[in-house]
Amino acid sequence: MNQAIRRVWVALMVMFLVCFGALSYIQFFAADQLAGNALNKRELYREFDMPRGAILVDGKPIAESVPTEDGQFTYQRVYNDPEVYAHLTGFYSLANMSTHLESELNDWLTGKSSDLLFDRLSALFTGKTTEGASVELTIDDELQHKAFNMLPDGLRGTIIVTDVKTGDVLAMASKPSYNPNKLSVHSTKAASENLKKLTGVKGLSPYVNPALGNRFSPGSTFKILDLVTGLESGKYDMDTPVPNPQQVNIQGAKISNFAEGICANRTQADLRFITAQSCNTPFAQMSEKLGSAPFEDVAERFGFNQQLNIPLKVTESQFKPNMSAGELAQSVIGQRDVQATPLQMNMVAMGIANDGVIMQPNLVKKVIAPDLRVLEETKPKEFSTATTKEVANKVAELMKGPVQSGTAMRANVPGVDLRVKTGTADVPDDQPGRTVNSWVTGFAPGDDPEVAITVAFERIDYDKNHRLAVSLMKQMTEAVFNQ
Numbered sequence: 001m002n003q004a005i006r007r008v009w010v011a012l013m014v015m016f017l018v019c020f021g022a023l024s025y026i027q028f029f030a031a032d033q034l035a036g037n038a039l040n041k042r043e044l045y046r047e048f049d050m051p052r053g054a055i056l057v058d059g060k061p062i063a064e065s066v067p068t069e070d071g072q073f074t075y076q077r078v079y080n081d082p083e084v085y086a087h088l089t090g091f092y093s094l095a096n097m098s099t100h101l102e103s104e105l106n107d108w109l110t111g112k113s114s115d116l117l118f119d120r121l122s123a124l125f126t127g128k129t130t131e132g133a134s135v136e137l138t139i140d141d142e143l144q145h146k147a148f149n150m151l152p153d154g155l156r157g158t159i160i161v162t163d164v165k166t167g168d169v170l171a172m173a174s175k176p177s178y179n180p181n182k183l184s185v186h187s188t189k190a191a192s193e194n195l196k197k198l199t200g201v202k203g204l205s206p207y208v209n210p211a212l213g214n215r216f217s218p219g220s221t222f223k224i225l226d227l228v229t230g231l232e233s234g235k236y237d238m239d240t241p242v243p244n245p246q247q248v249n250i251q252g253a254k255i256s257n258f259a260e261g262i263c264a265n266r267t268q269a270d271l272r273f274i275t276a277q278s279c280n281t282p283f284a285q286m287s288e289k290l291g292s293a294p295f296e297d298v299a300e301r302f303g304f305n306q307q308l309n310i311p312l313k314v315t316e317s318q319f320k321p322n323m324s325a326g327e328l329a330q331s332v333i334g335q336r337d338v339q340a341t342p343l344q345m346n347m348v349a350m351g352i353a354n355d356g357v358i359m360q361p362n363l364v365k366k367v368i369a370p371d372l373r374v375l376e377e378t379k380p381k382e383f384s385t386a387t388t389k390e391v392a393n394k395v396a397e398l399m400k401g402p403v404q405s406g407t408a409m410r411a412n413v414p415g416v417d418l419r420v421k422t423g424t425a426d427v428p429d430d431q432p433g434r435t436v437n438s439w440v441t442g443f444a445p446g447d448d449p450e451v452a453i454t455v456a457f458e459r460i461d462y463d464k465n466h467r468l469a470v471s472l473m474k475q476m477t478e479a480v481f482n483q
Helices: 002-028 031-036 041-047 082-089 100-104 106-110 114-126 141-150 188-198 219-233 271-277 281-290 292-301 325-331 342-353 389-398 401-405 468-480
Strands: 055-057 060-067 075-079 134-137 156-163 169-175 247-250 253-256 357-359 364-368 374-377 382-385 419-426 435-444 451-461
Touching: 060 082, 075 082, 082 100, 082 141, 082 169, 100 106, 106 134, 141 156, 141 169, 141 468, 156 342, 156 468, 219 271, 219 281, 219 292, 219 342, 219 389, 219 419, 219 435, 247 281, 247 325, 253 281, 253 325, 271 389, 271 401, 281 292, 281 325, 292 325, 342 357, 342 389, 342 419, 342 435, 342 451, 401 419, 419 468, 435 468, 451 468
Parallel strands: 055 134
Antiparallel strands: 055 060, 060 075, 134 364, 156 169, 156 451, 247 253, 357 382, 364 374, 419 435, 435 451
16 A cells, blocks of 8 residues: 555645656746747737837837727737838737837846846736837937938938947938838738738838948948058058059959049049049059958948948948959949948948947847836947048048048038048939939047048939938938037
8 A cells, every 4th residue: 555655645745847857948948939939829919918118219209009908908009200200110900910129128028137137026916917118219300300311212322420439329210211110010911901001112122221321332432441451551652642543453353443533633532532523534543452351351341241230230231252353343442242231331430530449330228117216328349440540631632632622522511620432332223314322431530539420322313313412411410410
């Protein structure tokens, strides 16, 4: 009898340990995976019945959960100034998942972060509803609105403003945009129909932030990196005379100076002139003289071919390794296979402005608990030392030229020492006329830089809009410095 009881007791203990182990595994190891499983609708429905944390700009919510009486869920996600902030907030949807900051900050916003463990336990014992943390962004609301409003409708454009000393993103606006409120409705049918309507908008994807996810040829803005490469080599200085023929042929790659510019006025020039007028052939010849390796090295130090989160994921900008001489000649003028996001070219300007040091770009200022405790505050950190202070300062000096006497004279703002580089890259297109990517990237003020500003347009008609980027650089500089 005792032996039979002992066997039953052992069996019960084994069953208890198995159950305990399974529950422990689910609770402590598999919980996040199960909760995040797209098939786990129960978890998603539970989130819609709790107050999700707000996303704040200057203390005001640009995304918040408000009580609803639609009978389906307790809270509705609402976006304020929706089109202005859509590419930052993204959307939070039953039908279409979540995107951008709504996705990347989900653990904070839902209260699932380990930093909110005691808040969750307290809610469990008191019977209160679990609340998510709020997240305050680095964005300046006034600058964001000005940037968005100055971008014309119907074109693919982006404006970015960053603090060169901290990396904080002060404005990041893009068009075309959309209204995330239409994708966050509780009706999955309506949300799906609204998403389908957006697929017909040329140049728009609600799943892509154009400033971070769209890569396109940067044109002559890439010459900032050519200047760094040439100066670092010791074979070039600001006043070094260089040949400036109207056309060169490097391993079958024909490179020409802009036919309508004034590069043809000098068959020999220096770095000041070719930077101000954006002459192509001297930079192509520089690439032939120096070879591929130093250009690759400089490009990667400035962020090309590297992964980055701010905390939104940034698509890697591309500069191919081991190019032939002909490929390199086309690439160093920002054509061929070179692909850059608007943020990447903003980081290039940041590095030159900040004595060669690029600060990590960042969108999140702080995370605030429901009881207003600051759970996390982002501190500035370096992304890379991209070049020396001496070289950066020389390139900064050369970037005066386009504004003073070159391709960006229309960007000049009296009283503000603006340093920039313009860029125009031809894009193959079946449309009539000349289709280009149009860029300006730079910083101000020159003597003690505060901000880096980038204006980029993808696939625009050159004849109609080739002055637009420079014009908006002027307007954005005026907005930043209250001119």
